[in-house]
Amino acid sequence: MADIYFCFSDECGDYKPNMTEKQLRNHPFYIRTTLVINAAQWKQLNNQFKELRIKYGLEKIKEVKWAHIW
Numbered sequence: 856m857a858d859i860y861f862c863f864s865d866e867c868g869d870y871k872p873n874m875t876e877k878q879l880r881n882h883p884f885y886i887r888t889t890l891v892i893n894a895a896q897w898k899q900l901n902n903q904f905k906e907l908r909i910k911y912g913l914e915k916i917k918e919v920k921w922a923h924i925w
Contacts, residue, residue, distance in 0.1 A: 858894070860891055860894065861892055861897050862889055862890070864888070864889040866886065867884075868885030868886055869881075869882040870885040
């Protein structure tokens with residue numbers, strides 16, 4: 856039986872085809888990344904996240920954005 860993998864993909868930046876010079880100055884970077892993780896490893900990591908959420912009193916379902924940290 857083949858291993859199962861999860862892929863999580865996200866982007867940061869403001870991309871539009873044929874951006875103007877002003878748009879490029881205001882938004883010079885666009886980054887997309889993907890995390891590929893084995894399902895068994897994800898399950899273990901997910902359980903650790905749940906423990907941290909309980910420890911720090913965070914909501915169990917709501918997504919935590921990096922901007923929330925500041």
